[in-house]
Amino acid sequence: MADECAAFMKGTELPVKRPREEEAETEMEAANNSNNGCEKEESSPYISSVLPGWFSEISPLWPGEAHSLKVEKILFQGKSDYQNVLVFQSSTYGKVLVLDGVIQLTERDECAYQEMITHLPLCSIPNPKKVLVIGGGDGGVLREVSRHSSVEQIDICEIDKMVVEVAKQFFPDVAVGYEDPRVNLHIGDGVAFLKNVPAGTYDAVIVDSSDPIGPAQELFEKPFFESIAKALRPGGVVSTQAESIWLHMHIIEEIVANCRQIFKGSVNYAWTTVPTYPSGMIGFMLCSTEGPAVDFKNPINPIDDESPAKSIEPLKFYNSEIHQASFCLPSFAKRVIETKGK
């Protein structure tokens, strides 16, 4: 079906990001019934932009390059209140979740991102108890947080209900995170949610956002970081998705400068390999608030490799060595990041 679909849609334009306020066209149910295939040309603008039968990731955030995955079958496509949602079965990376034309996860390599964005902060503080996840609607970060037996409360605020539903339907090994009874799901705007959080509530906040074009734009701005700092206890930690040093040094510079103004404990940049993300890697900001010192580079809360629930597989990627290594930067990035805002 994918092949015919792509061939049919060959004339379609390259993807353009939809602004947040644009009205939703389809509910998930409707999408499931009528768009789950290639009936409508305009509903699948991404498959068409490359050779027939391939999904190609083209974005102004990484001009001049595109990573493509061979499509076996389109499993879902819909448009939520916030973004285009696509799920397809790839030839060699398992099932793939795409939001607004950008790959969010593949079954083959999601372990790297989910494990690193979660355990880098949680293994850096003793006995994390209350954790907030902003974004992360697929449930993968929840799955990782739930490995920590000290955690008592896991709040998640995801703006897009369709992402949660799609994850539960197509990515059971990722959405398994929702099965943990400590999890409280809030569908809503993370920025608004944080404003209502009493000061000093959380030990850790994890911001698992998409790129800073579209629904996640505010999650890269200063007021949002200020809300996080307020929501954290003294010596609390935050981990945020922070783009690629190969592609987005200008964005990273700004984020680092903002964080240095707001987080008075420590401010660090780490990264991990993720084959299906642009440039094959992604970075994280790891910051702590004023209070008990947090030395992110030397994890003090090693994770027990025994899985807390039978339904969750053992860690595939994270270990204490790769934790420490992830803070080592190539010289070109080190020069910029270590001096910025100091």
Next chain:
Amino acid sequence: MADECAAFMKGTELPVKRPREEEAETEMEAANNSNNGCEKEESSPYISSVLPGWFSEISPLWPGEAHSLKVEKILFQGKSDYQNVLVFQSSTYGKVLVLDGVIQLTERDECAYQEMITHLPLCSIPNPKKVLVIGGGDGGVLREVSRHSSVEQIDICEIDKMVVEVAKQFFPDVAVGYEDPRVNLHIGDGVAFLKNVPAGTYDAVIVDSSDPIGPAQELFEKPFFESIAKALRPGGVVSTQAESIWLHMHIIEEIVANCRQIFKGSVNYAWTTVPTYPSGMIGFMLCSTEGPAVDFKNPINPIDDESPAKSIEPLKFYNSEIHQASFCLPSFAKRVIETKGK
């Protein structure tokens, strides 16, 4: 020109690797005169395989995925005795060198590979004096070796003269390595060259090869590693290109097992980020022969960041921290590599 060229060649088949023994069709000079553009459909099978105006890297070594770069202009295409050679100006990665359809280097990210494959071995031993480079015809590894002031002799054996000539013509900042008076260039088969090297000649051997399909196939096999071990002094070191843990674990397993049989000092696997290589990373085998112990993970010969020659830019990627970090592996790879052949 690239756009028209690609559109014209749209019907061309996907690339197929040429066997080594296949006869050369064009000399570099002829290629330069007659093929430097898109006159001949069959001479540019790679540009056509994706959307018009883009180069797409498709190979049986990474089925189901393809990285594409937007082509501004094709600068050179020819066929040597060993492989298809293509140089193009990309939109966002500078000039790009492609052999048999596989990206070898881009101006934007070549620093990562060249610096790591060179300084990981040379910074792990005191005062390297004699260094052999197998492959590496572009000159980038030579450029990096030449930063080490202790080195007295740099031999290089590259099989394909066209690669050397193309590098000198189109990649002056890479081929600058040839300007060092310590460099002796041998055009020929690295396997044969090594057989004639007196035992114990070199302090370090660096194998900068393409993938194990085509001209470089023998450089991944056991007899070749045995020749290297013989050519090294006791406690000498070798660094070889060793593929990606995300894509080629089966190849890596075999290489590691072979190396453990042959190199009785130490056997290690390291990796680095390289955005334009498949999966966004590449690995290296770092091994030493029996003799004075080599602890690759703790570099003892830090490189002076002062450039040895005015024509060479300072290091962009390598530093002692990233050296140490490069040996830390994700758990899924660590489990396989650390147990293999033990």
